Every structure is written in structure tokens, then in C-alpha cells.
Amino acid sequence: MVIAQAKPIAKNISPESEASDGKVRVTLEEYRAIAETSEERYEYCNGEIIAMTGGSSAHSCIAVDITTFLNIAVRKTNFQIYNGDLRIWVPAFNHGTYADVLVINGEPEFNGDRTDEILNPLLIVEVLSPSTEGYDRGDKFRKYRSIPSFCEYLLVSQSEPYVEQYYQLDRQNNNQNNRDRWQLEICDRLDQAIHLQSLNLELPMSEIYRRIKF
Numbered sequence: 001m002v003i004a005q006a007k008p009i010a011k012n013i014s015p016e017s018e019a020s021d022g023k024v025r026v027t028l029e030e031y032r033a034i035a036e037t038s039e040e041r042y043e044y045c046n047g048e049i050i051a052m053t054g055g056s057s058a059h060s061c062i063a064v065d066i067t068t069f070l071n072i073a074v075r076k077t078n079f080q081i082y083n084g085d086l087r088i089w090v091p092a093f094n095h096g097t098y099a100d101v102l103v104i105n106g107e108p109e110f111n112g113d114r115t116d117e118i119l120n121p122l123l124i125v126e127v128l129s130p131s132t133e134g135y136d137r138g139d140k141f142r143k144y145r146s147i148p149s150f151c152e153y154l155l156v157s158q159s160e161p162y163v164e165q166y167y168q169l170d171r172q173n174n175n176q177n178n179r180d181r182w183q184l185e186i187c188d189r190l191d192q193a194i195h196l197q198s199l200n201l202e203l204p205m206s207e208i209y210r211r212i213k214f
Contacts, residue, residue, distance in 0.1 A: 025048050025049075026047065026048075031044045044094075044095065045097075062100075062156055062209065069207045070103065070201075079104070079105055081103055082103070086102065100156075103122050103123040104118065119147070120147070122151060122152065122199075123151075124152075125154040127156045127158055128158060141166070151198050153165070161188060162186070162188045163186070163188075163208065166182045167185075168181070168183075
């Protein structure tokens, strides 16, 4: 997912929103007004907003094909698949963000009376871009891990057949000391398949990269 610091639409923010350091800071209410009316998408991070720019053709193809495959594969289960339009809310960090693909188990849990901010992602997929790779692996993953329902994470390269899979160990154990124990698995061949622990499902690498020519 590609992000870049940028100013929001001026009519939706107060004149005091731009701080002396040049960053744009808004209230949560102002951010939600921007998100509802702007053609661009923005992350919200504890009062600061970050504009999200468009991705590449490969990025889009990969995200769509993962979404399509998973949606068909789980259609007779309680799992639900969402694309990048639904905002993930991370209460511990007062942070609203977007993933390329997310899966929930059962009914969605929304943030208060919002229907555009979800609280209970199970599996999150991010298609890596050069500008966000460090963020997706680092600070964003750290924030995601504070969500109690979140237990599996895929980082998908768009430049080569390469997927990093992180899944939570001792998921059934509610001991808080075990919540941050994660296993890393790597798939780097088109003839491999990723066993999604949270869905008990095989995701073939060939489906992820079905339309990509390397």
C-alpha cells in the first residue's frame, strides 16, 4: 500500500490544522469528514493524517486476485472477506488505517456507531510497495498486533514471487505473555502454497501471481 504525507482538502479542515512543523493535524471528527467526502484516502494517526496515493497495476492485480480467491474459497463458512475500502481502527494507538485485504470471522465489530471502521480483523494482507515496505513490516505490524482478534499477516511482494507469512503462536492461549509470539514462514516459488492458519486454507502462490509477469 502506497502512502505519502500530504495536505487534505482545505474546506474540510480548520485553519489551525497545519502545525509549525508543517504536518497537518486534525480532530477525529475532521478526519472522518475528510474520509467521507474526499476522492483520496487518508490514514489517521492520533491527530495526524497521511494521504494514501494509488498503487501500481501489479499491486492492484495481486490484491484483487487474493480477494477473489479467498472470497470464493470461504463462501460457505463464517469468514468474510473485505477489500481495501474498509478502514481498520486500532484503539490502542488511536489509529485508522487501510489494508489491501482483510478477513474477519463471523459478524463485523464496528467502532461505536461507525460502519466504516472495523475492530476485529483476523487475517490482514498487505501488498508491498517500495515506499511502504518498512512501514508495513514495522510500525504498522506493531499496531496491528494490539488488536485482540488479529492473528495472521501476509506481506506480499509485487516484484517477485515472495510472501512472508506471520501467524500467532498459542492463539488459543489467552495468556497475555504469549500474545506476541509469532511464527514466520516464507514462500518464494510459484509451485508452493501458503497454509493460512487462521482459515485452515491453502492459498496457492500461482493464484496470487496469476496475472503477473516477472
